[in-house]
Amino acid sequence: MSHEDVLNPKQLPHDPEKATLEGKNKFVGFWFFLGGETVLFACLFGTYLALNRSTSGDNTPEHLFGLELVFIMTMLLLTSSLTSVYAMYHMKNNDFRKMQIWLGITVILGLGFLGFEIYEFVHYIHEYEFTFRSSAFGSAFYTLVGFHGGHVLFGLSWIVALMIRNSKRGINLYNAPKFYIASLYWHFIDVVWVFIFTVVYLMGVV
Amino acid sequence: MSTAMSQNRGLGAAIWDYLTTVDHKKIAHLYLVSGGLFFLIGGLEAMLIRIQLMQPDNNFISAGLYNEMITMHGTTMIFLAAMPLIFALMNAVVPLQIGARDVAFPFLNSLGFWLFLFGGIMLNVSWFTGGAPDAGWTNYAPLSTVSPGHGVDYYVMGLQISGAGTLIGGINFLVTIVNMRAPGMTYMRMPLFTWASFVTSTLILFAFPALTVGLFLMMFDRMFGSVFFDTAAGGNAIIWEHLFWIFGHPEVYILILPLFGAFSDIFSTFSKKRLFGYSAMVFATVLIGFLGFMVWAHHMFTVGMGPIANSIFAVATMAIAVPTGIKIFNWMFTMWGGNIRMTSAMLWSIAFIPSFTIGGMTGVMLAAAAADYQYHDTYFVVGHFHYVIVGGVVFGLFAALHYWWPKMFGKVLNEKLGKLAFWPFFIGFHLTFFIQHFLGLMGMPRRYWVFLEGQGLEAGNMISTIGAFLMALGTIIFIINVVYTAVKTEKVSGDPWDGRTLEWSIPSPPPHYNFVQTPLVRGLDPLWVEKSEGKKGMTPAEPLGDIHMPNASILPFMMSLGLFIAGFGFIYQVDDKGWLALVFIGMGITLGSMLTRSLKDDLGHHIHKADLEKDIEKGAGQ
Ligand code: HEM
Ligand SMILES: [Cu+2]
Numbered sequence: 001m002s003h004e005d006v007l008n009p010k011q012l013p014h015d016p017e018k019a020t021l022e023g024k025n026k027f028v029g030f031w032f033f034l035g036g037e038t039v040l041f042a043c044l045f046g047t048y049l050a051l052n053r054s055t056s057g058d059n060t061p062e063h064l065f066g067l068e069l070v071f072i073m074t075m076l077l078l079t080s081s082l083t084s085v086y087a088m089y090h091m092k093n094n095d096f097r098k099m100q101i102w103l104g105i106t107v108i109l110g111l112g113f114l115g116f117e118i119y120e121f122v123h124y125i126h127e128y129e130f131t132f133r134s135s136a137f138g139s140a141f142y143t144l145v146g147f148h149g150g151h152v153l154f155g156l157s158w159i160v161a162l163m164i165r166n167s168k169r170g171i172n173l174y175n176a177p178k179f180y181i182a183s184l185y186w187h188f189i190d191v192v193w194v195f196i197f198t199v200v201y202l203m204g205v206v
Numbered sequence: 207m208s209t210a211m212s213q214n215r216g217l218g219a220a221i222w223d224y225l226t227t228v229d230h231k232k233i234a235h236l237y238l239v240s241g242g243l244f245f246l247i248g249g250l251e252a253m254l255i256r257i258q259l260m261q262p263d264n265n266f267i268s269a270g271l272y273n274e275m276i277t278m279h280g281t282t283m284i285f286l287a288a289m290p291l292i293f294a295l296m297n298a299v300v301p302l303q304i305g306a307r308d309v310a311f312p313f314l315n316s317l318g319f320w321l322f323l324f325g326g327i328m329l330n331v332s333w334f335t336g337g338a339p340d341a342g343w344t345n346y347a348p349l350s351t352v353s354p355g356h357g358v359d360y361y362v363m364g365l366q367i368s369g370a371g372t373l374i375g376g377i378n379f380l381v382t383i384v385n386m387r388a389p390g391m392t393y394m395r396m397p398l399f400t401w402a403s404f405v406t407s408t409l410i411l412f413a414f415p416a417l418t419v420g421l422f423l424m425m426f427d428r429m430f431g432s433v434f435f436d437t438a439a440g441g442n443a444i445i446w447e448h449l450f451w452i453f454g455h456p457e458v459y460i461l462i463l464p465l466f467g468a469f470s471d472i473f474s475t476f477s478k479k480r481l482f483g484y485s486a487m488v489f490a491t492v493l494i495g496f497l498g499f500m501v502w503a504h505h506m507f508t509v510g511m512g513p514i515a516n517s518i519f520a521v522a523t524m525a526i527a528v529p530t531g532i533k534i535f536n537w538m539f540t541m542w543g544g545n546i547r548m549t550s551a552m553l554w555s556i557a558f559i560p561s562f563t564i565g566g567m568t569g570v571m572l573a574a575a576a577a578d579y580q581y582h583d584t585y586f587v588v589g590h591f592h593y594v595i596v597g598g599v600v601f602g603l604f605a606a607l608h609y610w611w612p613k614m615f616g617k618v619l620n621e622k623l624g625k626l627a628f629w630p631f632f633i634g635f636h637l638t639f640f641i642q643h644f645l646g647l648m649g650m651p652r653r654y655w656v657f658l659e660g661q662g663l664e665a666g667n668m669i670s671t672i673g674a675f676l677m678a679l680g681t682i683i684f685i686i687n688v689v690y691t692a693v694k695t696e697k698v699s700g701d702p703w704d705g706r707t708l709e710w711s712i713p714s715p716p717p718h719y720n721f722v723q724t725p726l727v728r729g730l731d732p733l734w735v736e737k738s739e740g741k742k743g744m745t746p747a748e749p750l751g752d753i754h755m756p757n758a759s760i761l762p763f764m765m766s767l768g769l770f771i772a773g774f775g776f777i778y779q780v781d782d783k784g785w786l787a788l789v790f791i792g793m794g795i796t797l798g799s800m801l802t803r804s805l806k807d808d809l810g811h812h813i814h815k816a817d818l819e820k821d822i823e824k825g826a827g828q
Contacts, residue, residue, distance in 0.1 A: 002812075028381050043419035137431035143432070
């Protein structure tokens with residue numbers, strides 16, 4: 001396939017993200033990568049579960065967590081996963097403008113999530129003096145939730161960078177895999193959050 | 207084409223070429239050279255350990271330096287010598303064995319190498335900045351969390367950086383094997399080395415993240431005041447042990463499986479027979495990989511997990527001996543009735559079988575949890591793992607290097623020198639480590655700076671040290687062989703061993719696009735299938751046409767350099783927050799390079815048919 005066919009395909013195939021060998025490689029490779037990320041988070045969850053009662057006389061989960069805020073955050077992130085599905089749907093139909101709009105909405109929802117998370121951390125630190133250093137529970141909590149937050153931040157920057165870079169040229173066989181795996185990453189982050197919501201917050205207050 | 211050109215362009219251009227290369231064959235050279243150097247450094251450290259233990263109450267090196275020596279020996283050998291040498295082989299061979307022109311992610315391939323190298327350099331810089339890590343290669347907390355100075359910090363940052371490189375390399379080979387196989391190369395026709403690389407890459411993918419997490423927690427505890435491993439604040443030091451061994455036990459299979467694969471190819475080639483029980487071999491490899499994840503706690507029998515956990519892990523561990531035994535027998539049946547050629551590669555392979563089997567036997571002994579209370583942390587364990595790692599991995603590396611050297615460099619290593627290197631190494635190996643089992647049973651603990659007089663340990667330790675010198679001699683002869691071959695030996699054809707698999711169907715060293723035309727695979731041992739039908743080489747699966755190749759790039763080097771710089775920032779910000787500047791500079795370089803990579807189009811380039819035709823006249827086809 002010539003470079004021209006890749007960058008300016010006459011007709012976009014139904015699965016533009018898998019139309020080239022490079023695209024297929026990215027697709028398979030990224031799934032493998034997510035497999036590794038799963039182990040990474042599994043280890044962090046394991047550590048958290050081993051330490052979440054080790055409060056050393058300091059703040060306990062029951063004392064700290066309020067479900068209202070976390071519920072809003074969960075809704076924001078779940079919705080953003082859905083909007084990124086819409087974006088991919090429009091990518092496959094070669095509707096670049098609509099893809100950008102839905103990605104934009106995804107980013108806004110993600111930023112909302114991140115804002116609440118930062119608020120939550122600041123709140124714990126200032127109101128409760130609950131920090132990364134106060135107890136083993138604190139270390140484990142901030143590490144697990146913070147790793148997830150770091151992933152959110154990275155995912156947002158990634159999507160925004162792709163949106164800006166490609167804003168003037170539409171979907172082609174070169175950038176479609178990039179958009180696609182960025183959206184896969186976003187779903188993964190969402191799934192991890194569902195587990196954090198359950199294991200950290202729900203199990204923490206119940 | 208490319209080699210001829212780079213010879214004319216002078217040294218600077220050649221260095222630039224290697225800094226930016228994404229060609230798997232050149233990346234193999236890089237891994238080989240750096241892994242080889244680290245192997246020599248690790249070997250030197252081992253010699254210093256053995257000299258210190260040559261006689262009772264010795265004072266050759268101080269106690270603190272001794273701790274640094276054992277830590278750096280183990281860490282260097284596992285992470286900076288064995289791993290990269292395995293990656294050298296995988297890079298040199300896997301794409302050729304499956305009929306591919308390159309790996310799936312040539313750019314990431316280069317990134318994986320540079321991350322490994324910068325991580326390795328980082329670790330070794332510690333020697334010059336106030337002391338190397340000294341808490342053992344297992345770095346158990348709380349010994350590691352309270353170790354003074356910055357040694358352990360270097361361990362954490364160095365392994366984090368090089369571990370990221372390994373993870374990237376693993377994903378790259380997985381996708382390469384899944385997506386890049388030539389037409390007809392089904393999974394059950396893949397050579398065993400490729401199969402083993404596939405399983406090893408899977409293990410890397412699922413094992414290394416556990417180390418990543420462990421290192422992060424260690425980093426947070428040491429550098430940012432968290433208390434994961436600090437029992438006074440509710441922490442739990444055993445978490446480190448679990449994370450380390452959830453990575454660590456699969457790691458020993460990551461190391462040995464590719465060499466199992468190499469032995470399979472070697473036995474088959476030099477017995478002129480198809481591998482005995484091919485499907486059983488594949489099955490055993492996969493099963494070992496799977497079971498490898500179920501047994502990590504056999505390193506922790508004495509921690510106090512309780513009799514039930516100990517029993518489960520003991521039985522699971524012993525189960526691994528079954529697939530391993532299947533392999534041992536299949537190798538012997540492959541040789542049985544074969545037309546055996548005793549080359550150096552074959553010599554190392556044959557020596558491997560009894561040596562490794564002894565290691566497996568002591569492994570089953572250690573797996574008996576109740577008995578392990580006696581063996582644990584004694585020289586018995588040191589004997590065990592050196593029998594599997596030296597007798598398996600190192601013998602395997604020597605065998606594989608002899609076997610694939612002509613493919614990598616176009617020259618066969620001198621056979622006389624090859625055998626001359628083998629004998630002192632082989633004898634020295636058994637002298638060094640066999641006696642250590644008995645030293646251990648007599649009660650000599652592992653990792654102690656001195657042993658005392660009059661406890662019956664003198665003779666054994668002396669023998670062990672003499673053996674170590676013989677191994678050093680063997681290694682030196684091997685290096686002489688490499689130099690001698692480079693200077694004196696004539697180039698050989700593409701197929702010096704009368705090979706069976708695809709890599710032997712193309713010139714040595716191959717042109718940078720490997721296959722002028724992608725070959726059509728018609729069976730297991732594809733080249734042998736063609737040979738037995740009287741054909742000279744492979745039948746192409748496609749007409750001659752333009753070839754698409756990836757572009758070189760300096761970005762992988764820059765990304766790794768950035769992390770290297772940031773690593774120092776993380777280590778020293780503990781003393782003075784000013785060092786955080788290095789973190790920002792380093793991460794800036796890395797993230798900036800990543801952004802450039804994501805945003806700048808890089809579509810690769812084409813090699814045109816006309817150029818290929820010229821190459822064919824010079825012999826690129828067969
Ligand atoms: C039948 C196969 C094997 C069994 C049953 C086995 C069993 C064990 C057990 C139970 C231990 C822990 C001993 C202790 O600390 O008390 C151990 C240690 C060790 N094994 Fe194996 N093993 C086997 C194969 C291997 C292989 C193939 C390798 C590497 C290629 C290997 C490398 C090691 C290492 C490096 C250690 C020591 C780790 C340390 O404490 O520093 N083993 N083995
Ligand atoms: Cu083990």
